[in-house]
Amino acid sequence: MALLKKCFLSALGLLLAYYFYPATDSFRPEMLQGKRVIVTGASTGIGEQIAYHLARMGAHLVVTARTEAKLKKVISECLKLGAASAHFIPGTMEDLVFAEQVVTKAGKLMGGLDMLILNHIAPVNLRFFNGDVASIRKVMDINFFSYITMTSAALPMLKVTNGSIVVVSSIAGKLITPLIADYSAAKFALDGFYSSLQKELQLMNVNISITLCILGFINTDSAVKSLSGIVENITPSPKEECAVEIIKGGALRQKVIAYPSSIYISMWNPIRTIQEYFILLTYNIDNITRNQQFS
Numbered sequence: 465m466a467l468l469k470k471c472f473l474s475a476l477g478l479l480l481a482y483y484f485y486p487a488t489d490s491f492r493p494e495m496l497q498g499k500r501v502i503v504t505g506a507s508t509g510i511g512e513q514i515a516y517h518l519a520r521m522g523a524h525l526v527v528t529a530r531t532e533a534k535l536k537k538v539i540s541e542c543l544k545l546g547a548a549s550a551h552f553i554p555g556t557m558e559d560l561v562f563a564e565q566v567v568t569k570a571g572k573l574m575g576g577l578d579m580l581i582l583n584h585i586a587p588v589n590l591r592f593f594n595g596d597v598a599s600i601r602k603v604m605d606i607n608f609f610s611y612i613t614m615t616s617a618a619l620p621m622l623k624v625t626n627g628s629i630v631v632v633s634s635i636a637g638k639l640i641t642p643l644i645a646d647y648s649a650a651k652f653a654l655d656g657f658y659s660s661l662q663k664e665l666q667l668m669n670v671n672i673s674i675t676l677c678i679l680g681f682i683n684t685d686s687a688v689k690s691l692s693g694i695v696e697n698i699t700p701s702p703k704e705e706c707a708v709e710i711i712k713g714g715a716l717r718q719k720v721i722a723y724p725s726s727i728y729i730s731m732w733n734p735i736r737t738i739q740e741y742f743i744l745l746t747y748n749i750d751n752i753t754r755n756q757q758f759s
């Protein structure tokens with residue numbers, strides 16, 4: 465019994481260390497030099513800041529969002545800041561054909577792909593659910609299905625480069641908050657999909673990293689405006705620093721990052737981690753990998 469307890473505690477310790485110990489590798493901006501990166505939702509907010517940081521680091525960039533005029537300004541700023549190249553592709557992620565085309569066009573423009581940063585969201589209306597299913601479907605298309613569509617189109621290129629997928633999510637995809645049922649549904653769905661895909665890639669020995677970014681309240685114009693008069697007594701964190709943490713997480717191939725770091729605690733779920741570990745032990749991995757190819 466004592467031996468069993470010892471084994472259990474050691475396994476628990478190892479699991480916790482594996483999930484929560486920060487990457488030992490340290491970040492260097494040169495890691496992004498010459499890398500070919502797509503940034504979605506880059507016309508404003510966090511996405512725009514991600515583009516500027518990547519430009520300073522010397523990356524090749526393709527940015528996308530709906531508003532062409534804003535994207536033009538973003539790429540001209542990126543070129544001034546030192547981007548190796550910068551292009552924009554305007555359009556709406558409600559159109560899943562567009563979502564796929566962005567990836568193929570970007571691949572051609574840059575001659576391949578090293579990192580896909582999925583960041584865009586439909587404008588958020590904080591309100592009670594009013595039975596409007598069509599609007600939930602629209603939010604799911606923009607905030608969830610376009611992410612999956614772009615990922616699917618990017619996987620063959622990322623396989624060649626041992627590249628990275630960075631998914632920008634929210635504390636609202638881990639914890640429950642009212643007035644954002646549609647937004648929250650999409651963020652929880654992203655967590656389910658990408659956490660599962662992460663494990664599949666690992667099982668198939670495919671060296672593509674997936675970084676899930678869990679963010680708290682950030683001082684983008686849209687977030688500050690839509691929370692005004694609704695959420696009080698919290699100070700938003702700066703979007704510039706947030707963007708750096710997202711890039712670092714992707715470059716260091718971390719499975720998950722949290723920003724600000726005070727929200728790490730809300731992701732601390734050792735029971736879930738242990739259960740996931742034991743569930744995986746019940747899978748006949750050899751059999752599955754023998755019979756299924758990762759496309």
Ligand SMILES: NC(=O)C1=CN([C@@H]2O[C@H](COP(=O)(O)OP(=O)(O)OC[C@H]3O[C@@H](n4cnc5c(N)ncnc54)[C@H](OP(=O)(O)O)[C@@H]3O)[C@@H](O)[C@H]2O)C=CC1
Pocket residue numbers: 504505506507508509510511528529530531532534555556557558582583584585586587606632633634635679680681682683684685686687
């Ligand atoms: N700010 C915050 O407090 C928090 C943000 N996050 C996450 O961070 C990410 C960025 O958020 P934030 O910077 O605040 O968002 P913003 O509202 O500032 O930016 C959203 C971006 O998405 C684009 N976009 C909107 N609709 C569409 C569409 N239909 N098709 C394509 N692009 C579209 C917008 O450009 P355009 O209008 O030109 O299309 C814009 O570039 C999101 O994933 C969000 O969930 C998570 C937690 C907190």
Ligand SMILES: C[C@H](CCC(=O)NCCS(=O)(=O)O)[C@H]1CC[C@H]2[C@@H]3C(=O)C[C@@H]4C[C@H](O)CC[C@]4(C)[C@H]3CC[C@]12C
Pocket residue numbers: 588633634635636641644647679680681686687688690691695698726727
């Ligand atoms: C209200 C949430 C923040 C709560 C918080 O940070 N408390 C302090 C925790 S700590 O003490 O441990 O630090 C907001 C966190 C994320 C926000 C939502 C979000 O994900 C972005 C959307 C952006 C949009 O433009 C505005 C609404 C959002 C849905 C936004 C709503 C408020 C949050 C849930």
